Amino acid sequence: MKRVIVVGNGMVGYKFCEKFVAKSERENYELLVFGEEPRPAYDRVHLSEYFSGKTANDLSLATMNWYESNGIILKTSELISEINPKNKQVITYRNQVYEYDYLVLATGSSAFVPPIKGVDKKGVFVYRTIEDLEAIKSYALKIKQQGSTEAAVLGGGLLGLEAAKAVKDLGLKTHVVEFAPRLMPRQLDEGASNMLQQTIEGFDLGVHLGKQTNLIAGNGAIESMEFSDGTSLKTDILVISAGIRPRDELAVAAGLKVGHRGGVEVNNRMQTSDGYIYAIGEVALYNNGIYGLVAPGYEMAEVAVEHILGGNKLMSEEIDMSTQLKLIGTEVASFGDPFIENDEVVAIVYENKLSGIYKRINVSKDKTRLLGGILVGDSSDYNTLFQLYINCMKLPENPEDLILGSRGKGGSALGSVLDLPDTAQICSCESVSKRAICCSITEGDCSSLKDVIKETKATTGCGGCKPMVVDLVNETLKSLGQEIKETICEHFAFNRQELYDLIKINKIKNYDEALNMFGKGDGCEICKPVLASVFAGIYMETANKQVTIQDSNDRFLANIQRNGTYSVVPRVPGGEITPQQLMAIGRVAEKYDLYTKITGGQRIDLFGAQLHELPLIWKELMEVGLESGHAYAKSLRTVKSCVGSTWCRYGMHESVSFAIKIENRYKGLRSPHKLKGGVSGCIRECAEARGKDFGIIAVEGGWNLYVCGNGGATPKHAILLAEQLDEETCIKYLDRFLMYYIKTAAPLMRTAPWLEKLDGGIEYLKKVIIEDSLGIAHDLETEMQGLVNKYECEWKQAIEDPEIMKRFRHFVNSDDTDDTIEFVSMREQKMPRPW
Amino acid sequence: MQQILDQYNTVTENQVKTWFKVGSVSDFPENGGACIKYKTRQIAVYNFTRKNKWYACQNLCPHKMEMVLSRGMIGDLNSVPKVACPMHKKTFSLEDGSNLNGEDYKIAVYPVKIEKENVYIGFSD
DSSP, rough: EEEEEEEOOOOHHHHHHHHHSSSSSGGGEEEEEEEESSSSSSSSTGGGTTTTTTHHHHSSSOOOOHHHHTTTEEETTTOOEEETTTEEEEEETTOOOOSSSSEEOOOOEEEEOOOBBTSSSSSSEESHHHHHHHHHHHHHHHHHHOOHHHHHHEEHHHHHHHHHHHHHHHEEEEEEESSSSSSSHHHHHOHHHHHHHHHHHHTOOOOOOOEEEEEOOOOOOOOOEETSSSSSEOOOOOOOOOOOOOOHHHHHHHHHHHTTOOOOOTTTTOBBSSSOOOOOOOOEEETOOOOOOOHHHHHHHHHHHHHTTTTOOOSSSSSSOEEOOOOOOOTEEEEOOOOOOOOTEEEEEEEETTTTEEEEEEEEEOOEEEEEEEEEETTTHHHHHHHHHHHTOOOOOOOOHHOOSSSSSOOOOOOOGGSSSSEEEEEETTTTTHHHHHHHHSSOOOSSSSHHHHHHOOTSSSTTTTHHHHHHHHHHHHHTTTTOOOOSBBSSSSSSHHHHHHHHHHTTOHHHHHHHHHBBBOTTTTTTHHHHHHHHHHHOTTTSSSSSGGGHHHHHHHHHTTTTTEOOBOOOOGOOOOOOOOHHHHHHHTTTOEEEETTTOOOOOEEEEOOGHHHHHHHHHTTTTTBBBBTSSBBBEEEEEEOOOGHHHHHHHHHHHHHHHHHHHTTTOOOOEEEEEESSSSSTOOOOOOSSSEEEEETTEEEEEEOOOOSSSSOOOOEEEEEOOOOHHHHHHHHHHHHHHHHHHHHTTTTHHHHHHSHHHHHHHHHHTTTTTTTHHHHHHHHHHHHTTOOOOOHHHHHHOOHHHHHGSSSSSSSSOTTOOOEEETTTTEOOOOO | OHHHHHHHHOGGGGOOOOHHHEEEESSSTTTTTEEEEEEEEEEEOOOOGGGGGEEEEEEEEEHHHHHHOOSSEEEEEEEEEEEEEETTOOEEEEEOOOBTTSOSSBBOOOOOEEEEEEEEEOOOO
């Protein structure tokens, strides 16, 4: 049995293990891994997501279990302090000696800290490991409590900008300081950098270019940075992200050959100057370069595995440094040689300052080859361009079409993804070719995207190739005659729209009947709520009718919260509420000791009600005319309004009255996802109506109707559907629009993604809604009016029916209440005990 | 919280010492769940009419330790009867309590019998 020792358990070290255990020859080898961090390898590429809520666990690449079950001995928190190449030994900091047959150095790099005076002051950090991030987070919290909120990031490169975003998200006013005269100097040209700077400044981040930092000043802790041009920047915390330095100390001490600026020299088999020692990843100096990207690191890992186990794969001559990333709310990508400039090359540039978009492609003079390029603000063409570049594919007749986008016709410059050559490398992190992806379906057992990812590992590195992999999988399945259909779940082989029609045409009245006729098995938590929504959309039945197919919230007509208690949200149409109603809400909240909060949608939310209290609370609220706000349902939530012409000195029309009218019209209307609306009395848009599924804005001569805006994780501004409408026409169009959406959208699909998927987009929607191109407008209106007429408050139903009231007891066999619920106090109110 | 969780252990029919009466069939919703109390324990009981079977399990979701499983939706996964927690949709087999999303959490399950329209849950104490 021979032994391979790996020093370093970062992404590349882990990849080495993964590739190693996949080989049958490994049976003759013992694999021993040393990592200095306390946890197994994690995804450093997505490190900054740690700040936006991801946990160390989410970022983890493999568990301890994984190593164990693959027969790898992983020693975490274990530092190697010496290599003895003569005896083929490594020595740990505890003086333990381990012998190896082959040694792999995957020690990566550390953050480069420039030799600036005062760099050791308190409040100066680097940005590299989870521990670094935790330290930054807790220091930021501390200074914020003291009222200090200025932050700076040294380094305007890739990682620096990411760090800046992370620091900004901690609630600090953040500045980026860069030595070079432009941002991301290794990836972007001046035009692109300017555009990026403009965008970044728009996000309230300061950008300072061409600044050489001379001194970090402060009394113990950092207070300011002083630059060589005599200027200075006040700051309370500094995060340094000024590049990387290979961790080659061990190699140097062991007498291995290193480059004059660091990095262990390797050949194209990843061997160092000692043939039994390999170096991979950011510690390796290959072709005179250090490569701080995942893809080349992974390739190096594979080459080293191959060579140790007797294979003969060699490292690529040229390392591709193309990158694509989302930065501070904008997209940036560069590929190939972004800067190339000579007589044989023409650069084509498209710039739109209004929308913050800059695109540059470098094309050979004969217009046949793409050599590189830069995308800022919109990198949706990256995959296509990258494939054209990396596969040396022929360009379209007018190469500018590649970046000018879909003028008129649209469609990808590539045509179908299936036109790519079989050898085209789709996922460069895992080096997966188009052939590997397609063959896993045509010749292997894969029949879905999930299978293909599991089989090929494509998309699991940086993830940039995902859209193309999805396209390839779908197109390949289609070419095999397989229908690509989104079915609801294992119980129904239909999509929501089909089920809607089937139930309507066959006059199906309940879930069991639908399951018996069109499904199989006994249903589940996915198809039950979908069908509940369909029944509601056809018959306007309330959630009380088929109780056990309702989502939990609908079943109890309230929102379940963190400790299993509920929150109650009465409907307050247009945000208009009488003092009497306000007092009633206050009394109820006081009586039942409810945490009380005004929501973002002009409602009052009452938290902490136990199941058995819900009917008691509603009884009192109903006495003053309040109704269920359906805040728990996939249905109309709120129609927000501003004050409008009733009180506002700018108001043009009466937005409050109109909002109330509309909210009352559609209240209780169940839909594929929640629905929100807004009515603003003038273009100042205080109701933020364009962030809603439908937005109405008063203009000279009537109302403008906007549709398909969404807040949430992928916000979208609503788009103009029709202008200067009178109230009646506006409601008519809304009826048609909402009904059309309810009938055709997929489950849990909000209006913005629905519109995106609608063939022909907004122009098509205009034809259907305004010009009645499908001849269904009358039916849509009639159906909507039918639903509107059938509205009933489901809480009123519940309270009047003793059978329904049984639902709200915690125990069937006892009048006791749940004694496990615990609250703690906060700002004179209460909250659930923390998880 | 561990203490609360430790009260719940799966009981098989041959371990039953007490058949505890928890109500009549009509006290429980069809194809849904409700909660009963036994000593200090909370047990979720499901009348799975489509399968013509009854199931019982701990009411405590082991993921976040909240007493909510009786309010979850039931269904099946490849014919295995299951419940989905209303908090985060973790799903558990009602037959053996195992987690069907491939996670480590497990729940305790209990035998149910119906006699003369009365519902009994089996406990080993």
